[in-house]
Amino acid sequence: MLDISSVNYDAIFRRYDILVEAKEKPEDIAAKILPKDALLKKVAEDVVFMKYKDVEADTKAAMEKYKPEEVIEKALVKGMDVVAELYGRGIYYLPHVMVCADAMDKGIKLCEKNIKGERQTKGKIILHVAEGDPHDIGKNIAMVLLRSAGYATIDMGRDVPVVDVLDLVEKEKPDVLTGTALMTTTMSAFPRISERLAEKGIEMPFICAGGAVNRAYVESFPMGVYAEKAAQGPVLVGKAMDGWDWKKIRSKWDDVVKG
Amino acid sequence: MAIKRFTKMEYKSADDMVFGEAKYPLTYGLGQKIGAGTVVPEINFAPRPGAEKNPATLTREYVDYITKDILDRAVTLGFPAVQLENEWIHQMGNDPEKFAKPVVAGQKALMQKYHDEYGIALSIRHTCADPRLAEKGLRPGMDKTHMYPEKTIESFEVAAENGADVLSVETMGGKEVSDYAILHQDIKGWLFGIGYLGSMDMEWIWPQIVEVAKKNKIIAGGDTNCAGANTSMFMAGGYLDKDIPRTFSAVTRCIASARTLVAYECGATGPDKDCGYEGPILKSISGKPSAQEGKGAQDAHADLMGNLIAQVCDLWSNESVEYHPEFGGSSVACWLGVIGYEAALMNTAKQLKQDKLLRDLYAATDSYRSPEGFCLRYDNAYKIGQAIVEEGNDIYLRSRAAGLKAAELIAESNAKGGLKLSKHEKDMLNKITTDLKALPDSASKFEEQCLKEYKNVPMFNPKNYGL
Numbered sequence: 017m018l019d020i021s022s023v024n025y026d027a028i029f030r031r032y033d034i035l036v037e038a039k040e041k042p043e044d045i046a047a048k049i050l051p052k053d054a055l056l057k058k059v060a061e062d063v064v065f066m067k068y069k070d071v072e073a074d075t076k077a078a079m080e081k082y083k084p085e086e087v088i089e090k091a092l093v094k095g096m097d098v099v100a101e102l103y104g105r106g107i108y109y110l111p112h113v114m115v116c117a118d119a120m121d122k123g124i125k126l127c128e129k130n131i132k133g134e135r136q137t138k139g140k141i142i143l144h145v146a147e148g149d150p151h152d153i154g155k156n157i158a159m160v161l162l163r164s165a166g167y168a169t170i171d172m173g174r175d176v177p178v179v180d181v182l183d184l185v186e187k188e189k190p191d192v193l194t195g196t197a198l199m200t201t202t203m204s205a206f207p208r209i210s211e212r213l214a215e216k217g218i219e220m221p222f223i224c225a226g227g228a229v230n231r232a233y234v235e236s237f238p239m240g241v242y243a244e245k246a247a248q249g250p251v252l253v254g255k256a257m258d259g260w261d262w263k264k265i266r267s268k269w270d271d272v273v274k275g
Numbered sequence: 276m277a278i279k280r281f282t283k284m285e286y287k288s289a290d291d292m293v294f295g296e297a298k299y300p301l302t303y304g305l306g307q308k309i310g311a312g313t314v315v316p317e318i319n320f321a322p323r324p325g326a327e328k329n330p331a332t333l334t335r336e337y338v339d340y341i342t343k344d345i346l347d348r349a350v351t352l353g354f355p356a357v358q359l360e361n362e363w364i365h366q367m368g369n370d371p372e373k374f375a376k377p378v379v380a381g382q383k384a385l386m387q388k389y390h391d392e393y394g395i396a397l398s399i400r401h402t403c404a405d406p407r408l409a410e411k412g413l414r415p416g417m418d419k420t421h422m423y424p425e426k427t428i429e430s431f432e433v434a435a436e437n438g439a440d441v442l443s444v445e446t447m448g449g450k451e452v453s454d455y456a457i458l459h460q461d462i463k464g465w466l467f468g469i470g471y472l473g474s475m476d477m478e479w480i481w482p483q484i485v486e487v488a489k490k491n492k493i494i495a496g497g498d499t500n501c502a503g504a505n506t507s508m509f510m511a512g513g514y515l516d517k518d519i520p521r522t523f524s525a526v527t528r529c530i531a532s533a534r535t536l537v538a539y540e541c542g543a544t545g546p547d548k549d550c551g552y553e554g555p556i557l558k559s560i561s562g563k564p565s566a567q568e569g570k571g572a573q574d575a576h577a578d579l580m581g582n583l584i585a586q587v588c589d590l591w592s593n594e595s596v597e598y599h600p601e602f603g604g605s606s607v608a609c610w611l612g613v614i615g616y617e618a619a620l621m622n623t624a625k626q627l628k629q630d631k632l633l634r635d636l637y638a639a640t641d642s643y644r645s646p647e648g649f650c651l652r653y654d655n656a657y658k659i660g661q662a663i664v665e666e667g668n669d670i671y672l673r674s675r676a677a678g679l680k681a682a683e684l685i686a687e688s689n690a691k692g693g694l695k696l697s698k699h700e701k702d703m704l705n706k707i708t709t710d711l712k713a714l715p716d717s718a719s720k721f722e723e724q725c726l727k728e729y730k731n732v733p734m735f736n737p738k739n740y741g742l
Contacts, residue, residue, distance in 0.1 A: 017290070017654055018635035020642060029644050033514040034697050103517075109699060110510070110518040111460035148365030150408055150447065153454045153506060175408060175421075200597050201327040201364040228597070233324070 038107045045107070046098045055081055056091040059123060063095025064102075066115045068122065075123040084127035085136070089166075092123045096164040103247070110157065117160045137168040139191040139257045144181055145174035146197035146205040146226075154226055155196045157246040165250035178208050185218060192256050194249070196226040203229050207237035214238055221262040223252055231269075241265050248273050278478060278540045282667035285562030289657035292555075292587045293630050294621050298562025301544060303494045304398025304440035305390040307356060309546055310564030310589040314621040316614040317400070317549060317566055317590040318345055319360040320607045321597045327366045330374050337361070338381035341598050341607050346389040346397075348608035354615045356396035358441075358590055359386070360549070363434075368404030368426060371433035383438025400441035400496060402548065403430035405480075409451040413476060413739035431484050435491035442488050443496040443548050448476020449534075451734040453503040457510060457519060457527070462678065462707045463714065464732075465527050467725040469503045470674025471718075473534040475740045481541035495543040497563070499551030500531035508552065508647060513577055520703035521579075522685060522696065525646035529681035532556035533663050533674040539563060549592035552580070552647070555656035556677075558587055560664055566590035571614040574606065580648030583641035586634045587653050591618050643693050646685045646700065655684050671718035675711055682708045 042064065050060050055078040062071040078087045099116040102108035108116075128135050143159050145152045152174040159169050170188060172181065185193055197203035206224050213219070224234045225243040234240040239262045243252055255265045255272055265272060285298050297310025309315060326336035342359065349357045361382065367375035379401060386397045405427055411418040415425050431442055449472035456464030477498060488495035499505075504527050510516070511524035532553035539545070545563030547554050549572075554565035565588055570581030572594035578584070585591060593610040603609045624633040634653070641648045649655060662680035666672035685704055688694040696704065715721050726742065729735055 018632065018639060020635075020639045023639060025643055028640060031514060031695055031697075033517075034695060037697055106517045109460075109520060111458055114458045148369065148406070150406060153457070153510075156454070157458065173410070175406070199364065200321050200324045201366065204324045204327065228321075 038105050042102050042107055045101055049098045051090055051094055059091035060095035063092060063116050063120045064098045066119060068119045071119045071123045072126055075126050079130060084130040088124055088127050092120045093166050096120050114160055117164045120164060138166040140168045141192045141253060142170045142184060142188060142190040143194045144172035144176040146195055146202040147177050148175060149197045149199055149202040150174050151198035154246055158249045161246055162249050162253060167253060178205050181209055182212050192221050192223060192253050194223040197229055198227040200228045210237045210239045221256045221265055235266060280540055280667045281560050281664050283664055284560055284660055286559055289654045292559060292653050293634050294585060294588050295625050297564040297589055301494060301564055305386060306396040307398035314588060314618040315356045315358050315590050316611060316618045317358040317360055317592040318607060318611045319362060319593055319595040321595050323598050327364060330377055333374055334377045334381050337378045338385055342382045342385050344605045344608045345611055348611050349395060350393050352612060352615055358398045358400060360400040360402060362402040362595060363404040365404060365406060368406050368430050371430045375433050376437050379434055379437040379439060398440040400443055401434035401439035402443040403434055405444050405447050407447055409736060409739055410734040428483055431487045435487050435493055439493055441494040441496040442484055445499050445501040446477055446480055447502045449473035450502045452729055452732055455732045457507050460523055462710050464729060466530055466674050467729060469500060469534050470530045471671055472740050474537050474670040477537035481538045481543060485542035497543050497545050497547030498535050498538040499548035500535050501550045504528045504531035505550060509576060513579060520699045522646050522700040522704040525650045525685060526678050526681045526707050528553055528647050529650055529659050529677040530674045533677045536560060546590055550594055552584060552651060555587050555651050555653055556660050559657045559660035564589035566592055568592040568594045571617055574610050579645035580641045582637045583648050583652060586637045646694055649688060649694055650681045650684060669718055671721050675714055679711050
């Protein structure tokens with residue numbers, strides 16, 4: 017092989033990721049957000065630092081002093097707020113988020129067993145992958161991020177027929193519907209869903225995302241709101257829960273996703 | 276058909292590998308020669324949304340628009356040979372007789388016309404869809420909802436009987452576990468999903484594809500771990516992406532190569548699939564022609580080895596482009612120009628006996644841009660190939676060996692200041708090495724452990740793999 021030792025690679029490519037590599041420590045950022053109460057803090061730390069084995073015992077301990085709803089909101093979800101911050105700053109990577117979310121879920125399940133009636137969530141989201149499309153990793157990531165942000169999610173899975181989506185939306189009346197697709201010829205299910213929902217008099221933000229999906233396409237049919245990546249899900253859904261309709265979210269999209 | 280494992284390298288040294296030459300060249304299609312002294316551009320395309328409305332609209336899109344534009348541009352620019360690739364859309368695989376048959380036949384008829392009129396060497400690869408869903412069942416008789424396993428096999432038959440020259444597929448076996456493993460940075464889970472379950476799934480499907488190809492006197496090409504290793508690579512992404520560390524995707528790619536090799540062990544002859552970036556490793560082991568994609572595939576995605584990955588290719592591809600207008604003509608015509616001119620550069624270098632120099636220049640530009648590119652650099656690809664064949668008879672041990680060798684090569688380069696790893700990349704590499712070294716020494720123990728450890732992974736059903 018050619019001797020390449022004299023190549024000055026700084027002139028060939030730049031490692032911008034290393035240049036801007038975060039120097040902050042997760043502990044320092046967590047300290048600014050975590051609850052002060054020792055019991056709640058312990059639970060939140062279990063989530064942030066992926067202490068999967070400790071989270072149940074610490075959640076039980078916290079529930080001796082606080083209501084289960086409070087443990088969810090002030091400790092488990094708060095812990096995920098820290099995780100989201102760390103992810104946003106590039107200190108945590110996506111797999112960290114997934115493992116943290118697993119820990120949060122474990123705690124939430126325990127709390128839910130102790131809640132009388134149904135747990136109040138921020139809103140209800142139905143997720144699906146377009147008919148004919150088996151690629152569901154993006155949908156799965158979005159679901160974890162939405163759950164972590166305090167939303168109830170209904171996962172319809174992948175390769176979901178249009179008619180099944182319509183039936184479930186009619187039955188469950190979600191606040192937001194999401195659809196993902198990797199292929200150009202499967203994403204055409206989205207305008208069909210939008211059209212059929214409109215015929216039924218149903219209107220809601222329909223967040224569409226995926227490899228082949230682009231903003232111009234999603235904005236070509238009513239209700240369509242584009243998401244470039246799964247991480248934008250919670251912020252876009254958040255606007256819907258603030259009362260914004262799909263037209264307003266779409267018109268302010270750039271500001272929303274930047275924020 | 277008996278599966279014949281690779282236990283030795285077909286190339287005596289890494290330096291024997293170069294683009295446009297394979298130890299086992301192929302002749303097929305309309306005067307097409309692959310790996311026989313030239314690199315051939317392979318153009319891939321996708322119809323516009325809505326074209327799938329009915330068989331007539333789909334056939335018009337594929338034949339009258341896409342194929343005609345490609346053939347016109349190939350003749351216009353004077354390309355001596357072109358391979359087309361049709362990656363089937365869902366509708367074609369879901370109803371092959373109705374949606375695929377007229378497309379396959381129509382494309383071939385038009386190609387025959389141009390071949391007869393201009394003498395241009397032409398061939399077409401049909402990459403049939405693999406829509407099988409783990410949650411419904413991967414084997415015949417299991418999926419009562421869609422009958423996807425049965426339709427997958429039927430797809431190959433329809434393609435082969437109506438004009439395909441090469442059969443390929445991007446099999447999905449093990450993806451339910453590998454997706455989980457990617458999201459949890461779990462190299463053991465990846466090895467189980469792709470190295471083990473993925474290999475088993477290929478052992479089921481590839482003898483059937485080879486049989487169909489033989490019956491119809493066409494080529495059983497090869498596979499790709501697009502569903503797994505490309506998911507990993509694209510999530511690792513470039514320097515703005517922070518989803519998974521690139522050391523993870525590099526090691527997953529090398530493990531995937533031990534799995535994609537199974538197609539050849541079942542009787543496939545190559546060329547493998549363009550999006551299988553593991554191609555250089557496969558070529559080093561098998562001597563079979565390889566299709567690759569890089570800088571000429573920016574229509575589909577960005578990667579960190581756009582030049583490097585051209586180093587030992589026999590077909591040079593654009594991955595896939597949706598049909599749409601550009602200033603210079605339709606997208607398929609424009610991207611054929613990009614890959615066709617690159618092939619012309621490679622072929623000129625061959626005639627001037629500068630091909631190894633060009634190969635090394637390709638390799639040099641991206642040597643240290645990412646750990647994955649570094650592992651696929653032909654000298655390193657060869658070393659990973661050696662690690663695989665040393666354990667060639669055991670799909671588990673060879674997958675583990677590929678992963679360990681990749682981790683070792685990356686660590687060595689980082690220590691010498693070649694690859695410069697970020698903190699995340701280093702931490703992940705250390706974890707991978709520790710985890711792989713802790714794995715058991717036998718496939719049976721590994722299987723026993725994994726069946727317990729991953730039993731609750733959503734959609735995972737051991738019965739899909741005969742376990």
